[in-house]
Amino acid sequence: MIFKSLIGNEDIKNTLGVAIKNSSFSHAYIIEGPKGSGKHTVARLASAGIMCNKGADIPCGSCITCQKIMHDNCVDVRFYTVSKVDDVREIIAMVYESTTECDYKVIVFNDADKLNPKAQNALLISLEEPPKNVVFFLLCQDAGMLLETIRSRAQILRTKPLDSETIFNHVKKNALASLSDENLMEIIVASQGSLGYVYDMLDGDKSKELIKSRALAKSFVAALLSSDADAVSIASSMFNWQREKVKDTLFLCLIALRDLIVIKKSPNVPLTFFTSHNEAKDISSPHNIKKLLNLKDSIESAIDALAVNASTIGALSSIIANTKKKGR
Numbered sequence: 267m268i269f270k271s272l273i274g275n276e277d278i279k280n281t282l283g284v285a286i287k288n289s290s291f292s293h294a295y296i297i298e299g300p301k302g303s304g305k306h307t308v309a310r311l312a313s314a315g316i317m318c319n320k321g322a323d324i325p326c327g328s329c330i331t332c333q334k335i336m337h338d339n340c341v342d343v344r345f346y347t348v349s350k351v352d353d354v355r356e357i358i359a360m361v362y363e364s365t366t367e368c369d370y371k372v373i374v375f376n377d378a379d380k381l382n383p384k385a386q387n388a389l390l391i392s393l394e395e396p397p398k399n400v401v402f403f404l405l406c407q408d409a410g411m412l413l414e415t416i417r418s419r420a421q422i423l424r425t426k427p428l429d430s431e432t433i434f435n436h437v438k439k440n441a442l443a444s445l446s447d448e449n450l451m452e453i454i455v456a457s458q459g460s461l462g463y464v465y466d467m468l469d470g471d472k473s474k475e476l477i478k479s480r481a482l483a484k485s486f487v488a489a490l491l492s493s494d495a496d497a498v499s500i501a502s503s504m505f506n507w508q509r510e511k512v513k514d515t516l517f518l519c520l521i522a523l524r525d526l527i528v529i530k531k532s533p534n535v536p537l538t539f540f541t542s543h544n545e546a547k548d549i550s551s552p553h554n555i556k557k558l559l560n561l562k563d564s565i566e567s568a569i570d571a572l573a574v575n576a577s578t579i580g581a582l583s584s585i586i587a588n589t590k591k592k593g594r
């Protein structure tokens with residue numbers, strides 16, 4: 267099987283798999299996609315596929331070359347995160363040196379959309395007259411930030427966010443998490459399709475923090491909609507928090523509210539906060555759209571105020587005061 271360790275992204279697997287199998291790969295690829303959608307994995311697997319010469323699988327994943335590449339330990343496959351022209355010139359100078367241990371050299375630019383125009387122009391020369399046996403990968407979230415001249419000299423591939431079920435099955439199949447299914451689903455919904463984000467959250471105690479914050483945001487939104495006393499009590503528990511932490515929690519409240527608003531019009535729409543449509547419907551149904559939108563506005567104003575140094579007490583209190591003023 268081609269690229270068996272890349273989850274989802276069938277189009278990319280097919281395009282690169284066929285190109286590698288037929289040795290007809292391009293000298294430059296732009297891989298565009300959201301954070302955590304597998305851009306690095308694609309670049310690594312493609313590099314291994316280009317270099318590996320064993321077996322029917324592309325790449326085989328077990329030869330010394332594949333192992334080195336997958337562990338970022340191959341001197342001929344280099345990842346760079348740079349933005350300035352001098353850095354790019356330095357990298358390009360090395361491109362013309364002969365390879366050390368493989369038949370090809372692979373140069374990967376992380377966040378290529380952050381290369382400034384001068385740096386992009388310096389890179390362009392190598393894309394126009396590609397050195398022999400060199401393959402470039404430009405990873406970015408927005409290929410529109412790259413010069414048209416760069417885009418026209420590279421093949422553009424797009425990684426896509428994964429659906430929740432695919433991530434859930436992958437994590438369960440590989441026994442990557444010791445969380446309950448419900449808590450795992452909380453992390454997956456928060457990831458918005460980013461397997462990289464899920465991996466990051468499953469590392470250490472980060473998932474516990476996130477699950478706690480999400481639970482608090484959910485309770486706060488529910489209380490703001492229906493119980494003054496509970497809303498005041500939850501807000502007070504956040505008074506002494508650092509401003510950034512309050513802001514993050516309020517952002518989670520906004521995402522939850524977005525679900526409560528959209529589910530009124532489209533009961534089966536994919537949700538970005540709640541793991542269960544029934545739970546979202548239960549919280550949303552007693553309230554009209556106007557009230558939900560008013561709360562959304564109040565929370566947005568509080569986030570804006572926190573951004574310009576308002577106190578956490580002031581910002582949280584204003585949400586409660588606005589909710590009261592606008593009525594229930």
Ligand SMILES: [Zn+2]
Nearest residue numbers: 318326329332
């Ligand atoms: Zn191999």
